[in-house]
Amino acid sequence: MMVLPGLILVLIFSYYPMAGIIMAFQKYIPNKGLIGSPFIGMKNFQLLMEYPDIGRVFLNTIYIAVMKIIAGLIVPITIAILLNELRKEWVKRTFQTLVYLPHFLSWVLLSGILVDILSPSSGILNQVLSIFGIKPIFFLGENAWFPYVMVISDVWKEFGFGTIVYLAALTGINPSLYEAAEIDGAGRFKQILNITLPGMMPIIILMLTLNIGNVLNAGFEQIFNLYSPPVYESADIIDTFVYRLGVQQAQFGFATAVGLLKSIVSFIFISVSYVLAYRIANYRIF
Structure with a gap:
């Protein structure tokens, strides 16, 4: 009975909409619906492969997603280790809450906050750079900068959550190991290298393998709220591409084909990641 409400929501919002997958094989006409729209077989997928920008869109997605995965591992691990070294509990808890x-x-x-901070005319960051004689940089309007702004801002938003996971892993390390290392003359740095990091390694491997399934998820909500036509070359990812085609240009069948292809590839990655998580970190869902 406790599971039933959640199960109903999943059926309504996750499984029932999957009936729309049929649009990927149709020339979908809204007033005719799913049943009345003509079937065109794999034509949408053929158009997808011939679309001039599709390769760039997939590369942008993978590039941004991989950078987020790597940075999303390194930063939380580093912060968790630094917090673990703090001796004053109130300082540790205060910093942990803030991040x-x-x-x-x-x-x-x-996105509104970032637009104000990174504005080339009135942004705080460009004002600081001008003190050192650096010309204003349009961080959200230049292809060279936009992907890195997405990665840094995503890490800033989410590394606090990841830090909690790794702090929990640190609590499982036997304190007597640190005491023995200290007696043997090991300093704090050597203790981190030889005790802390090896003790965290199972959860690090687990998080890394599970994140493989997110290679094609570069963050639609973040990029959609921050990108603009001048940075489509480096910022356009699969999800924003599907949104523009399906919602703004009303190419429903073509957009569904792109989304379906992404879902199939993501399913393969997720399946592989769980197999790796089981074999490497002994993680099991069931």
Whole structure:
């Protein structure tokens, strides 16, 4: 009975809409619906392979997603180790709370903050750069900068949540190992290298393997709220591409074909990631 409400929501919002997959094989006409729209077989997928920008869109997606995965591992691990070294508990808890707060803010709100901070005319960051004689940089309007802004801002928003995971892993390390190392003359740095990191390795491997399934998820909400036509070359990912085709240009069948292809590839990656997580970190879903 406790599971039933959640199960109903999943059926309504996750499984029932899957009936729309049929649009990928149709020339979908809204007033005719799924049943009345003519079938065109694999033509949408053929158009997808011939589309001039599709390769760039997939490369942008993988590039941004991989950078987010790597940075999303390194930064939380580093912060968790640094927090673990703090001896004053109130300082540790205060800092942990502060870095965790951005996780609860939506990208709609954060995008407005970032636009103000990174503005080339009045942004705080460009004002600081001007003190050192550096010309204003249009971080959200130049292809060379936009992907890195997405990665850094995503890490800033989410690393507090990841830090909690790794701090929990640190609590499982036997304190007597540190005591023995200290008696043997090992300093804090050597203790981190020889005790802390090896003790965290199972959860690090687990998080890395599970993140393989997110290679094609570069963050629609974040990029959609921050990108613009001048940076489509480096910012356009699969999800924003599907949105523009399906919602703005009403190419419903073609957009569904792109989304379906992404879902199939993501399913393969997720399946592989769970197999790796089981074999490497002994993680099982069932």
